[in-house]
Amino acid sequence: MSEDMARAAGEILGALDFDANGLVSAVVQQHDTGEVLMLAWMNREAVKRTLESGDVWYWSRSREKLWRKGETSRQTQTLVDFRVDCDGDAVLLLVDQTGVACHTGRRSCFYRAPRDGKLTDIIAVTVEPKELYGGDAP
Amino acid sequence: MSEDMARAAGEILGALDFDANGLVSAVVQQHDTGEVLMLAWMNREAVKRTLESGDVWYWSRSREKLWRKGETSRQTQTLVDFRVDCDGDAVLLLVDQTGVACHTGRRSCFYRAPRDGKLTDIIAVTVEPKELYGGDAP
Numbered sequence: 506m507s508e509d510m511a512r513a514a515g516e517i518l519g520a521l522d523f524d525a526n527g528l529v530s531a532v533v534q535q536h537d538t539g540e541v542l543m544l545a546w547m548n549r550e551a552v553k554r555t556l557e558s559g560d561v562w563y564w565s566r567s568r569e570k571l572w573r574k575g576e577t578s579r580q581t582q583t584l585v586d587f588r589v590d591c592d593g594d595a596v597l598l599l600v601d602q603t604g605v606a607c608h609t610g611r612r613s614c615f616y617r618a619p620r621d622g623k624l625t626d627i628i629a630v631t632v633e634p635k636e637l638y639g640g641d642a643p
Numbered sequence: 644m645s646e647d648m649a650r651a652a653g654e655i656l657g658a659l660d661f662d663a664n665g666l667v668s669a670v671v672q673q674h675d676t677g678e679v680l681m682l683a684w685m686n687r688e689a690v691k692r693t694l695e696s697g698d699v700w701y702w703s704r705s706r707e708k709l710w711r712k713g714e715t716s717r718q719t720q721t722l723v724d725f726r727v728d729c730d731g732d733a734v735l736l737l738v739d740q741t742g743v744a745c746h747t748g749r750r751s752c753f754y755r756a757p758r759d760g761k762l763t764d765i766i767a768v769t770v771e772p773k774e775l776y777g778g779d780a781p
Contacts, residue, residue: 512760520755520762530682532670532753539677544668544733556757588753589762591745595682597753607729615670615726615735617658619694622650624658624727 507559522593536585536599542606578637645697660731674723674737680744
């Protein structure tokens, strides 16, 4: 699949409508379970590197730099499929997530939901954040 | 569930980190199949109405107005669960989608993917757009 996606990179970049900051939204889903893991941002270079390498790259708005998912935490994402939405300002990445997607040590970033009228953590921490970032968690 | 979510509305609004335009990203997923249907935007009022009514409301950036999903197209979304992400700038709506989510008449907006090196439509049109918008499709 990766070579197939690399061949389509030019056409995909042409179909994307990057915003005023040069970004599109990236929804990230575990390919086999359907879990929505996180929402992140990609610029043109992050899209290109992801399609060409099969490793998932994002643009960090807070750090203003490209980052490869897992480069510090070792919780990598391998690209399985790359979907473009109807108006080209969002993509859906189907990935194979190693370990946890969230910097809090949970599988998914979307871990809070209303239960009994209170916002409640419904996904457990399975990796201690200090194991992900050596005590330097964001 | 809806009454439970309405009771948590104040706490959820307090947990959200609206951006400079007063918006959070909303990833929308069919609750039982796991299909990611669309990505949209919500302001404070859209979140409040959604949690209080169980019908899903968004903020349209292009039309600069609140809209209830399906108000024109009749392709409504009923809220099943409301998840908040780790940093509060994105939510995940689990919904029950009537018909199609995409204005092109496809179940999901994320219908294009690389196949054989070409960006290809992988989800069929199941409702003609003119049936959704009376010939006035966006």
